[in-house]
Every structure is written in C-alpha cells, then in structure tokens.
Amino acid sequence: MNTTKDTALQFTPAAGFWKERTDAVIYKAIPYQWKALNNEIPGAPGSHAVQNFKIAAGEVKGERKGTIFQDSDIAKWIEAAAYSLRFKPDAELEGIIDELVRLIEKSQMSDGYVNTYFIASSKTSERWSDLVMGHELYCAGHMIEAAVAYFNVTGKRTLLTVMCRYADYIGTVFGQGENQNPGFDGHPEIELALHRLAEATGNKKYAELANYFVDIRGSVPNFHIGKAAMEGMIPKTRWFGSDYYLADKPVREMTNAQGHAVRAMYLYCAMADQYMMTKDEPLLAALKKIWGNVVQKHLYITGGLGSHPYGERFSIDYDLPNDTCYTETCASIGLAMWAWRMLSIEKKGIYADIMEKAVFNGILSGMSLDGTKYFYVNPLKLLPEVTKFRHDHAHVAPERVSWFDCACCPTNAARFILQFTEYLCSADTDGLWIHHFAQGRAAAVVDENTIQLEMKTNYPWDGDVDIRLVMDKSEEFSVYLRIPHWCSKYTLEVNKNPILDSAHKNNGYICIRREWHSNDIITLKLEMEVRFIQTNSNVSENAGKIALQRGPLIYCAEETDNGKGLHLYSIKTGKKACLVQDSSLPSGTIAIEAEASFEKDTADPKDLYFEYVSDREMGSKTLRFIPYYQWGNRKPGNEMSVWFNISH
C-alpha cells in the first residue's frame, strides 16, 4: 500500500440509508433549492440570490435584496450541485451551473472583487469596512469551496480562475504592510476554503493566506468595534464582545468552546487544516483542548451545538437546555467537518464517533426526508403551544419550513450530505480505513493496483457489515475498521474465519493486517441493542432523565404516535425495549417501543397544586420512539421529546 497520506476515498452509495439520503438531495433538494434561490417557491421567503448576481453582472436592473451574505447560498448550492454530478451526470444542471458561473465572472470587478451586496448596492466604496458583520470573506470562502468542488468534479476551471483572481486580490488587501488592512473576518470560512484552493491548484500561497488569517486572529485590538457595532446592528452587550467573534485572543491560547457556534467550528477546521500543513504543535494542543471542552461540556446528544439562542452561540459549560437551544444545523455540519480533520490528524475513533453522532442526528434532522423542508434550529424538546407563544422560543420553528430569510442551513445540509460520501473511507500509507458504514463502493488506486472496496450493510438499521475487497493483485496492507463507541459487543471474520484474536484494537479501530487477495470478505457484526443513555450529572437540565439510542441513532417520541403530554411518562428501564416497523415511517426504519409508567390523577383536575400521594395508582403505556432525524416529517407542529424521566 502506498497511497499519499490520508486520502479520502470517494464512496458511492448503492442502496439503503445513504442512497436514500443522497438521492433526496440529488433528486429533490437540489432542484427545489434552485427554485427557492430564484424566488419560485410559493409562500416561501424570497431568496433573491440568483437575481442579485444578475443585477451585479449588470444584466438586469433592480434592487439587490436579502442578507448581506446571501451570495453564500448560491455558493453552497453550486457546491452541492457539483457533488451531485458525481452520482448523476446531468447536462441541464451543469448548464445551470455554467450560466451561474458566467454571471459570477461577469459580476467580478476588475480588481477581482466578487460580492453582490457591495457591488449591486453600489456600496463598493464600503468594501472591507465592516469585517465583523460584513461577511465578505465568508462569502468569498464559500464561493472558493464551490469553485473547487465544481473543478474537482467536472474539471471546469472558469469559476476556479475567477476565485483565484479574487483570492489573489484578497491577499493584497489584507496584511501588515503599509496600506494593507490589518484585520480579519468576523465569520471564519475563508481560511478552510483557501486550504482547499491550495490543494486544488497546488498553489501553497493560498494556504499561507489562510494561515495568516488564523494567526493574526485575536491580535488586532478593537477588531469588534466595526461598522455594524457602531451603527447599533450589534447590541453592545456582554454577549457580543470580541470573544463572540473568536477574536479575543490568539487561537493557540484558546481552550474552550466560545462565541457563535458555526464561526467557532469553521475556525477550528482551519486550525486543523493549518496543523496538517505546518505541524505546529501548539496549534494542535489548542485544538485538542477545545475539542475536549466541546464534546465533554457543550455537545447535545444529537450532535447539536450552541445552546444559547441569543447570538446563536455557546453558553457556559454543561448548560444544555432542550427546548430553547439553538443547535443550528450548520453548527453540527461544522462539527462533522472539524471531526473529519481531527481524524485526519490522528486516527482516533472518538472523532469518527462524534462525526457519526452529528451526521445521523443533528445534521440529517435539518432536512425533511423528501429534501424540501428544513429546520434551522434542532430542539430536543418541543411543546408546540409554548414554542408558538413564548418570546424565548421565538427562534424555534415548531414545524419544518419551506425556506428562511437567513437560509444558510438548507444549502449547507445539501452540500454536506453529498460531501459525507468522502468521509466514509480513507487510505494512508499503511492501508485502508473504514470510518463509517454504508452500502456502496469505493476505490483506491495504488501503484496501478486498483483496490475496490464493496460494502454491504443495512446500517444504521442493523450492525452487520460485509466488506469485499477486489483487486488486481494480492497485496499486504492493513484494514482498519472503526468499532463505534456505542458498540460493546461485536464479531469479526475474514472469509468466515473469526479473526478477533489476531486483530489489534487501538483507539477505536480494529486493525487487520495480512496479505489480502481479491474477493476476500470481512464480516463485521456490531451488536446493536437499544441503550438507555443518561447525561453527566453536571447537566441539570437532564437530571433523572434518559434518552434512547440504538446504533448511532438517537430516538425521540412524537405526539403523532403517543398523544400529547409526553412529559407525563417515565421510561421503565427494567423492561426491554422492542424494535418495531411503522408504516408511517420510511421503509426499513426501525422504530422502538418502550414501556412507560404515568401517574394516575389523584386530585381534582382543577387543582393546580395538591398533596403528593406516594402509593397512588400508576398507569402503563407503551411509548413509540422514532429516529430523531425523522422528527417533524409527519403531522406538523406536534410535541416531541428526546429525554424522559426514569421509572425505577
């Protein structure tokens, strides 16, 4: 085995779970989102994002509309559409992208600048005047990612060239030299994008620019007293200090989750990219400290991040409200992207475990099963009447919606779900790594020896995984299989011979090193029990409560199956939960039934308070649980809860 180090393998889902999720994106979400970006969804908030580029390109007249970062929706959609072409060649779709690229190129100013807000609003003199909230570098980053993706899939260079020109220009604008802008972005994104641009073009200077933005961060005084702050757009409160923008200290001094959750995740991705390039150990030490703080003290069981809605930000350690949380889809996407980079730095199962948690729960929940309705906020408890009335729930949508005024999540989910197919397997100098399980195939070309990896599994509905290796010639290398953290029992065979004794487990991966022959079959059986999960006792919100997990999936109960008043039920943890099929759920879905008890009323139902009767009669009820990522797909606006009291 002699591939370049840490190569992500392109995986093609063949059937089952990931085929369904990627097909929903390819066949439904991408066409739907294109309509949304063109204001063609009746009743949905207008995006204006395509129109904005037409205006900026001078092809139509009109007022540029939408958020200051509306261009990024176009960029993420191009990225998603580009990935979809890998799985489903589509000349019409490619034509649409080419036309968009033409508009983007035409809108580009002579110095390289691309941004409809400042160009089409004739505010070009205000460029770079508000780094905190202006989002210019953020939009540039997403468009760079789009350019790289479209180039990687199609080989077409136009957008890549446009964005290289823009990146070159940005490199002249920012820096410590005379007449240069000494600042950096309020919303990280360009840094990780520049690393991708460096990789796609082979031009290291883009990565160096990324590293500059990371290294200068936190060292520019009064950075956050930008235009938006001065104009009152940013409230002058302790929630929006420079820590909010991850600009209060140099990145190597950071130790914990802070500020806006998505901004934080994208910065950590860039720091990891930079470490892979430079091997700067203080950078990795900071990343590990932050990682520990995030996953030990800020992570929802669904992989959600950002418990404080005001500012879409992190709260203090262990503060994890289930109903008022922000848990933005984009934050979970950012976490998965960061986890992937950490996994590339060191092959430890914890990174893939957290990635899997985020992907199978908090990310997939952001898009409806049919790809055309979205959650921005992913709560773990919903009482529809409370959510609709209360001001402190105003950020929570009680049902999936068609589009958002600030629509960062839908296109981000689309691009990520397709991109995840690159995160399943990788190869390095030592062998093949199976990080995640899905039906499909991938290939690694090594020294003219093409190794096909064919995975057969019904994962995550069961834990049986068959992997067939097909290759031109036999070769000795290692195959690393992740044993997920949630799994305590498993068996492993090669060509039906148990090999656990000879296999070596380390850091969450089992390593099988041998001479592999074509058609060798690895059979991994992960036992997938229903598990009752509780939370660290520092989390007051979940005291005395459990959640149900099976495999990587977190489950929730909905009013649709169980009626109103989910808070009334306590799970009987002594009883075994059952797996059931449910015709109202997508075919193949495993639902769970668990026994619960509830207190029969002892008092006048008109009494608000009454004496507790310790030996009162208890009722029994079978509660049905569905995978969290599927919630809100049936009857809209009904009660939902992940956490339940325990009945002893």
Added chain:
Amino acid sequence: MNTTKDTALQFTPAAGFWKERTDAVIYKAIPYQWKALNNEIPGAPGSHAVQNFKIAAGEVKGERKGTIFQDSDIAKWIEAAAYSLRFKPDAELEGIIDELVRLIEKSQMSDGYVNTYFIASSKTSERWSDLVMGHELYCAGHMIEAAVAYFNVTGKRTLLTVMCRYADYIGTVFGQGENQNPGFDGHPEIELALHRLAEATGNKKYAELANYFVDIRGSVPNFHIGKAAMEGMIPKTRWFGSDYYLADKPVREMTNAQGHAVRAMYLYCAMADQYMMTKDEPLLAALKKIWGNVVQKHLYITGGLGSHPYGERFSIDYDLPNDTCYTETCASIGLAMWAWRMLSIEKKGIYADIMEKAVFNGILSGMSLDGTKYFYVNPLKLLPEVTKFRHDHAHVAPERVSWFDCACCPTNAARFILQFTEYLCSADTDGLWIHHFAQGRAAAVVDENTIQLEMKTNYPWDGDVDIRLVMDKSEEFSVYLRIPHWCSKYTLEVNKNPILDSAHKNNGYICIRREWHSNDIITLKLEMEVRFIQTNSNVSENAGKIALQRGPLIYCAEETDNGKGLHLYSIKTGKKACLVQDSSLPSGTIAIEAEASFEKDTADPKDLYFEYVSDREMGSKTLRFIPYYQWGNRKPGNEMSVWFNISH
C-alpha cells in the same frame, strides 16, 4: 353585632412573625428607601424621585431623571410611611412627608395636573399624548392612594386636597364628550385609587370616574397605537398587542389571565371595587372566570404570577418555567390585593388561602429580612452561573440588590406589608372574621360596645392560635375562623371545651355563633405537617417533581446548606421530614430536613453521555430546606430550588 358591612379591622402585631416583618419595614426599609429616593445609597442606581419634585416645584434647577413613572415611587413610599406612623409615631418622619407634600402641592399646575415627567421636562403640551406607556394616570393613582393613606392615619388633608383637585381635573379631561379624551390608561391603578378616594372623601363621583375607566376599557379602537408604539418604544410584536394592555375587549368579556401581570391585577382590583359598589353581576361573573383561570393555570406555588419575562406578562395556560419566570413582587402584591377584594365580595376561604400563599411566599421574598435589599423577579430555581450568563435569564437577579432603575417593587412591598395588617380580620353585620393568624390585637367598635380581639400565636411556625375576646358587655354574634386549605386536621375549643360538633364549617370558614362574654378564649389548633406537593399534570415543567410546604410556607433548598448541584437530589417521599432550628436563620425559623437520594457516578466524569445502569449504587443525603421567602439572605448568588425530583 351591627358594624357596617365588611369593615377591615386594623390589626397591631405584638410579637413574632408579623411584628418582625412590619418592624423591618418601619425601622429599616422606610428610612433606607428614603435615602434611595434621595440618591444617597452608595453604588445603587440613582432614583432622582425626590429631586424630580424639587425641580417640578421650581425650587431647584436641573434635569428630571428616571423612568416616566418615577413619581409613583414617592407615592408608594409616602403610603408606606403613613402606615408606619400608625405603629410608631415619628415626628421627624411626618415632617419629611409634610415637606414632600409641600413640594407636590407646589409642583401642581394651576389646572390640577401633577406629574414631574411632563412638568419638569417642559413637556406639558404632551400631557395625555401617550396613554399606553405614559403612566400619568398610573402615577396619579398611586399619589391618590398616598393621599388617602396619609389622611386616614394623620387626618392631614393637604395632599388629599391636592389629589382631589387633580382627580377633578382628570374627570374633565377624560370622557366621551366633545373636546374630551376618549381613552383610558395603559396601566390600571387610578381606578382602584379613585375608589379609595371616594371612600375617604365620601364623594361618590370619584368612584364613578373609576367605573367609567373600567367600563370604557377595550372599547376604544386602536388604543394601543399610542405615541410609544409609533416611536418604536413598544415593539410591534404579537406580545404587545392590545390584549397586553387589557384593552382588547370590554372587561365583562374577559375570561382569563392576559397581558402584563401587574396591570391585570390592578384592573381586577378595580373591577371588584366596582362590583362592591354597583352589584353589576356580569362584572362579578367575569371576575370569577378570570380568578379561576389565574389560580388554576397561571399561579406559581409561591403565589408568583407572570411566567413570561418578555413584557412581564402571562404566558399560555400551565406554562410555568421555574428559572426564567418573571413572578414580579408587584404582581403577587396585586394578587393579594385582588384576593382581599374578592374575599370582601364573598367570604370564601379560597381567596384568603391564595392571599396567604402570595403574602407568605412571593411577596415577602421580594424584600430582604433586614428590609434593605430587594428582588424584583422571584424565581423558583436559580443556577447562578446560568443566570449570570444567559440572555433569557437577564431579567433575573442572582442576588438581592440595593435598588433598581425601575424600582416599583421595593416601595410597593413596604406599603403592602404594613397594609396587610388591615387584611387579617374584618367585621360584618354577622360578626367577626379571622382571615389570617398573627400575634397581636384588633378592635371593632359596635354600638358603643368595643370588642377587643387578642390573638396569641406563633404562626406560621406552628398552628396553635388562641383568641381572647374582651368586651364591655356580653353579646351574641358569630366568629368565623378560616381553616386554611393546607390544613386537613385541626381542633377547636372555646374556653377549653371542644366545640367542633356545634361549629359549622362552610366555604373554608368555621362559624361559632354564641353569646360571647368578655375574656372568652377560642383555641384553634391547626395541625402543621410537612407536605410534599405536586403539580397538575398539565404543567410539564414540574413533571415528576415535588415541593415542600408546611403551613402557608413553601420551602426551598439553597446551596449554602446543601452544596452545589441541587438537581442531583431526589426526595425520598416515603421518609418523614424533620423540623429543625438553624442558627444561620432568623430566630424562631423552622427549617426542614428531608432525606434525598442521588446517583453515584458510574461513568468517567469526562463522559457527557453514558449508558444508564439501572442497579447502580445510590447515595443518601439529608437536604435542608428553608422558607422560600428567606432565600438569598445569607451567602449571595448561590443555587436555589423549590422543586425536586421524587425518589420512590
């Protein structure tokens, strides 16, 4: 017995609980608050309230400062100070009040108008331009209450005359005639004040003006589109519609708690005052419906009201968050004032029960034991770190403070605690009513027969109550004793002879009718067990939780006694709770100890989520509970909780 109907008897506390509370107001709070109103408390927000009247009176130059309703703090302080003179004659204090009255009179405009905001700010042309938020009628109401109180206690008429002149003028300004203002106040208060003015002066026209304001309410279209709304001071959201100001419908059509909790309570008081005057049955029917909704679906166990901090308002039915609630001290005061009026309308124990709940818990909690520190918001759960960080807790003070920018509560608590001495006993044509229990005496003069009522009790620390009746001549009448809703067992004797069989219990009161002789002694023994209280199952916030109550007192646990992490403990409801003394609490205080269990950690403390182990080891801990009204009086800013999980 032949007193006028429903006469409140002035009760003078002699020792024990109410002597301590009223002394704290008389000797500590009133002098302290006078300093606060004069900006003489170092570190506290400046009130400017006295200075404002000096400016308005033309005696000093300067800028009028503070909220638009700052005058009402002066008014409530005068009212409290007036009551204090009943218990402690004080020439110096009376001199201070007289000097204030002189300033108020001097500030009065020639047409009768009194209000420093509009006079001292030279905005007199803007008078009555913003009925929604201008608070002019609200300030007028409080100053009328002050005038009535000072007149009642001292017989001095100056302020009463000033306020009659103002009320006369208001009567010309508002009405349906040509050139009259057809509107009404955004914050009710003047109505109940005008009823008090009518009683004090014997002039019915003031009560008729009050009734006019009540009856016109909800019938003026677009009332709420006032100046403040137009200028953006009132957010244009669904939380600040006309329902918020109780202005969306005529009062007789109201059926449930709505809008700003204090505004609502003061309106209901006025409606009750009006009913007592007019016997308008639809008005009483509405009051009863609203009462039922408030106490069955909106009332915290502490007597707190207003669970929605945004707008200090009511939320939907059964929505009772414990940590983010508003539960303003003033709202509980308003509830007690309303309950008193309902009790005057019909002698049902439920009204006195709810009054007692509010007084002994949610009202007393608003003032520190020494009278000089205050809570505006009275939460039922406090995690100091969370409260300090989270935006949705920004309204919650984690510790008692010296003063507020908006300081409605401290003076309101001071005047109410003294006023409560009028709510303990009353007399009507049938006899004497004992609504509440306290050590002290009251007198009713009937047909030249003075009946002295001397109560000896250690209430609320125990439930033994001796009542001695001293009178010039023997007379047949009824004595009604409230048996509190919390009490299921009691004994009753007259002159040591059990008389329960011959006594008649109805609507929460026991009636003893007989010929009474001087020095007859009624002995009531209310059994006062520690009770575990649970909440109606519609309240999701309290599912599976209990609170501790003994007598009228709700208890809470504090970090000071129990350490951090109160959420970890589940109360063993099968074990009997014990009564204990605690030297860190005021002498006589009964604290409670209850056994609790807690889960011993089974997992790596670094794990945020881990598998639930059903038979894991449980720890035991004795938790100490203190009366809720005493919380936050020792170590500042520590954890507190009223509700606890149940251990079966």
